[in-house]
Amino acid sequence: MGERTSWPLILLLWGAGLGAAAQYGKISVIFDLLPQIYPDAGPALGWVVSLVGCVGILFGVVAGVVVARIRYRRAMLTALWIGAAVSLFQASLPPLPWMLLSRVVEGASHLAIVVAAPTLIAQLCAPQDRGLALTLWGTFFGVAFAVLAFAGHPLAYHWGVPALFVVHAIYMAVFAILLRIRLRALPDEGPQPVLSLSQILRDHVTIYRSPFIAAPAAGWLFYTFSFVSVLTLLPPFLDPAIRALVMTAMPLTSIAVSMTVGVSLLRVLPAVRVVELGFALSALCMIWLWAMPALPLACIALAAGLGLVQGASFAAVPQLNSTAATQARANGAMAQMGNIGNTLGTPVIAMAIASAGYKALPLLVAVVLGMGFGIHLLLGFLRR
Known part of the structure; x- marks a missing residue:
């Protein structure tokens, strides 16, 4: 826990959160363009948007346990690199089944970021700055969607949908590099529970009780x-x-x-x-x-x-x-x-x-x- 708050580092973590929110928003803002890419998909196109959320519903608590187990800095950086790779893959406009599979992987990346980043912010802030820093973190979805609505849709409309995915991939990679340089690991809290189905069920009970x-x-x-x-x-x-x-x-x-x-x-x-x-x-x-x-x-x-x-x-x-x-x-x-x-x-x-x-x-x-x-x-x- 820091006695002084490094606001540049907090802003970098918030910026990474914007990239995580864009994993949702980049599809939402170009949803009207998807029928041109997948003309025979019909109602299945809705899953391109919602699969990220479904991953969160099923594995939100699991993500909290996994991130604590593999450590926060490592989880954060891995998730950013996976997010960059997935966006780059999506820029190739793969067949719909592969696009849907990529959204599942992207859902896991998104979850790791939204669990690790606020945990890191809370631990790296001076106590008197936590309220401001975590309130700033709480704006990440709204800010990202506003930026994507303002700039993301015009970018995709004028330069093509792949351009939006490539820009997102570059964004995620840049933040992975910057955070690798600036972010330090949190102190080890000792061994975490071994992951198993029974342990995951026990964790759900423990958390919600x-x-x-x-x-x-x-x-x-x-x-x-x-x-x-x-x-x-x-x-x-x-x-x-x-x-x-x-x-x-x-x-x-x-x-x-x-x-x-x-x-x-x-x-x-x-x-x-x-x-x-x-x-x-x-x-x-x-x-x-x-x-x-x-x-x-x-x-x-x-x-x-x-x-x-x-x-x-x-x-x-x-x-x-x-x-x-x-x-x-x-x-x-x-x-x-x-x-x-x-x-x-x-x-x-x-x-x-x-x-x-x-x-x-x-x-x-x-x-x-x-x-x-x-x-x-x-x-x-x-x-x-």
Whole structure:
């Protein structure tokens, strides 16, 4: 644990996280171009996007155990090099079965990065800087998707899809080289459990029975379920004249509030309290959106509330778990729960809207956010 924070190193780890988020986002932003590459694929094209998330659902906790076992620096560098190699392979536009297999490998690379990087950040930061550093880490998905939407799709459209994959491969390789030079290994915490199916099952039980290890992930499930579904399903209900403005402002507001108000609150409140505050405010904003449908100001306020949940959830990991190994397990559980939330949120809310109309969106999301608040209260009671 550092007494002084090396911010250049923290920014390098955050930059590596942007590359990991781009493993999702690079396919999402060019999804409309994939039918030209695989004209006979039909519905199977959806798996090109979702396989990375499926790997996270199945192996999120396993990733936490593996990363702790093989050590964080080694896991980070290996994952970056694998990510670079996979993107380079994808630039050849292989047949669909090989592309799908490459996405499974990419899912493993993604998991290793999103488990190792925040664990390293928490351990390498001075205690007083952890809240800021992990709040910054919490922005990696939003920032990466914004950059890809702004520059990635135009690059693929004008220079071809392979160009986007090659740029991503170079990006991952550059960060692997830079981190190999700058990143030091964390102190050895002794032998880790031998990996086996029975041990993996025991690890799941251990993690999700612990109100310390499981708490960040438990809240993260309800956050991702809500955030992704709202950003996906709310736009058709907004005034077309301001739709693009509101949908651009929402993720940017979430990041800005996380990095300003969220960081300030983390200096005076435990991270879990900030998460609870974010859930409560977000649930109230959904009631506001129920009373005043698709009101732009309520949408921005909702994004602000969710911004508090976003950064403070990562900051809660080291506050509740003192060792790198338990932090890695907590980050693995967050990856697992986050992928479940991302996968389930949009279809569940979409089915509710199909049967009950717009009103189902704010009411159901308000309930989900209330459950996020409630699970943190329950786990806090168990910790005491």
